[in-house]
Amino acid sequence: MTTSTVPPGAATPESTRRAWPALFIMFLGSFSLVTAEFLPPGVLTALAGDLNVAEGIVGLSVSATALTALLAALGLSSLFPRVDRRTLLVALTVAAAVSNIVVAVAPNIFLLLIARLLLGVAVGGYWSMALVIASQLVPAARLGKAMMIVNAGTTIATVAGVPLGVLVSTVAGWRTAFAVAAGLTVITAVAVRLVLPPIAPTPGIGRSVMGSASRAPGVVLGLVGVVAAIGGHVAGFTYVRPAFAELLGAGPAMIAVLLAVFGIGGVIGNFAIGALADRQLSVLLPTIPAAIGVSLIAITVADVFPPLGYLATVLWGAAFGGVLNLVQVWVTRMLPDRVEAGSGLVVGGFQLAIILGSAVGGRGVDGIGLVATYLLAAAAAVIGGTLIRIALSRAPR
Numbered sequence: 001m002t003t004s005t006v007p008p009g010a011a012t013p014e015s016t017r018r019a020w021p022a023l024f025i026m027f028l029g030s031f032s033l034v035t036a037e038f039l040p041p042g043v044l045t046a047l048a049g050d051l052n053v054a055e056g057i058v059g060l061s062v063s064a065t066a067l068t069a070l071l072a073a074l075g076l077s078s079l080f081p082r083v084d085r086r087t088l089l090v091a092l093t094v095a096a097a098v099s100n101i102v103v104a105v106a107p108n109i110f111l112l113l114i115a116r117l118l119l120g121v122a123v124g125g126y127w128s129m130a131l132v133i134a135s136q137l138v139p140a141a142r143l144g145k146a147m148m149i150v151n152a153g154t155t156i157a158t159v160a161g162v163p164l165g166v167l168v169s170t171v172a173g174w175r176t177a178f179a180v181a182a183g184l185t186v187i188t189a190v191a192v193r194l195v196l197p198p199i200a201p202t203p204g205i206g207r208s209v210m211g212s213a214s215r216a217p218g219v220v221l222g223l224v225g226v227v228a229a230i231g232g233h234v235a236g237f238t239y240v241r242p243a244f245a246e247l248l249g250a251g252p253a254m255i256a257v258l259l260a261v262f263g264i265g266g267v268i269g270n271f272a273i274g275a276l277a278d279r280q281l282s283v284l285l286p287t288i289p290a291a292i293g294v295s296l297i298a299i300t301v302a303d304v305f306p307p308l309g310y311l312a313t314v315l316w317g318a319a320f321g322g323v324l325n326l327v328q329v330w331v332t333r334m335l336p337d338r339v340e341a342g343s344g345l346v347v348g349g350f351q352l353a354i355i356l357g358s359a360v361g362g363r364g365v366d367g368i369g370l371v372a373t374y375l376l377a378a379a380a381a382v383i384g385g386t387l388i389r390i391a392l393s394r395a396p397r
Contacts, residue, residue: 019137023149025191026130029093030153032184033123035161036100037065039181040116043166043174050174053109061116066354068120073128073347076121077201077340085129085199086192092129093189096122100182104175124347131328131343133199140336141278144329148274151328155270155321159263201340213341219334222391226327226349227356229289229384233320234357235377236296239370246370247299248309258313265317273322277329282392284326289385291319293378300371324350330388333395 040047040061048058080088095118102115134146169177214220236243244250244258276284295316302309327346335342361373368376 019146020149022137022196023134023146025188025195026133026150027153028191029089029126029188030130030150031157031161032093032153032181032188033096033119033126034154034157035165036096036119036178036181036185037123038062038158038162039165039177043169043177046169046174051106051109051112057109061113063355063358064113064116065120065123066351068117069124069127070120070348070351070355072121072124073344073351075344076125076128077344081201083201085133085201086196089126089129089133089196089199090189090193092122092125093185093192095119096126097182097185097189100178100185104178104182124351127347127350128340128344131332131346132201132340133196135332135339136199137197140332143332144274144277144281144325147325147328148271148277151274151324152267152270154324155263155266159260159267213335213338214345216335216338217396218391218394219342219345221394222330222334222388223345223349225384225387225389225391226346227353227384228380228387229292229323230350230353231357231360232289232296232377232380232382232384233292233316233323234354235361235380236292236316236374237320238358238361239373243299243370243374244309248302248306258310261310262313262317265314266321269318269321270325272318274325277322277325281326281329281333282389284322285330285389285392286385288319288323288326289381289388291315292323293381293385295319296374296378296381300374327388330392333392336396 040058048054051058076088099115099119099122102118103112106112106115130150131147134150135143138146165177165181168180214223240259240262241255244255248254248258250258273284273288295312298312299309299316302312327350328343331342331346332339357377361377
């Protein structure tokens with residue numbers, strides 16, 4: 001005798017056709033939050049000059065956001081175990097809007113960093129809720145495609161959102177760029193409230209559930225793989241500009257083109273890999289992180305044949321554009337009855353990878369050089385993908 005339970009609000013065939021507008025709103029949320037998260041590096045010089053601080057201090061605004069995003073991803077569900085997830089999502093997007101407004105009017109770096117900590121709570125909470133909401137909007141067999149839509153906001157923000165923010169800052173100042181980002185998150189909050197249906201929290205969410213989820217067979221091994229694979233990408237991408245200049249001989253104009261190519265590859269990879277994630281997960285889990293590793297290695301040897309570096313950039317962007325879809329589907333296979341807890345663990349792993357990858361990459365470039373750092377990053381990505389695939393073999397059947 002077998003029994004099955006369906007979480008309140010879980011997807012049914014009748015509700016699926018109404019899910020796509022809701023998923024588009026989730027896409028809008030990821031676009032607005034990621035644009036705000038990575039806008040400071042694009043306006044770094046102007047912001048640092050206006051606030052009279054070193055550029056490195058302004059760079060801490062991204063690390064600060066990642067730190068509180070990590071904490072929010074791991075703890076938000078436990079703090080609000082009974083709150084409707086639509087209501088929580090509205091609150092998070094409003095918090096992001098408040099953060100951007102405070103940044104836009106901040107008279108000093110201290111207040112700006114405080115505001116960026118608030119944005120981190122919104123980012124971490126949003127991403128930990130996104131997978132849960134999608135899993136209740138569509139059947140499990142279509143979850144990869146649903147997250148493909150949500151995650152497209154991340155890659156399109158990289159390709160278009162941040163560059164548009166930089167353009168606005170060039171024309172009207174960096175404060176205006178953050179004010180526009182605030183307006184976009186307000187629109188998102190209203191749209192979430194109007195379009196998303198009520199989303200019940202996963203039953204039994206709390207600290208004990210998060211702990212038991214981490215102790216499930218293969219989960220810790222897979223999370224180590226997630227941190228390694230994403231950390232390898234971050235270690236390489238943090239220093240992608242000097243890599244393009246030193247290893248590919250690219251000037252400022254060509255670097256801009258290569259970054260655009262990377263972003264376009266990310267959009268393509270998100271949709272192509274997302275469309276296959278549900279059916280080919282076991283094959284893609286080791287293959288896509290390995291593609292990141294191969295791309296990093298190719299860039300290190302592209303000085304003898306520069307077109308190889310350009311092709312590697314496209315492959316790198318496509319692989320990274322699809323890896324989030326794979327990891328999100330992976331955690332639903334590992335923890336089918338604890339998706340909310342699993343989502344928090346995965347988002348926490350991503351944020352930890354951002355923190356560690358950027359720190360290790362910086363130390364590596366200063367200590368052992370750019371090429372050696374890229375080779376280590378490539379090894380981390382390949383090993384990470386292998387560990388995630390091994391973990392999948394331990395998933396419940």
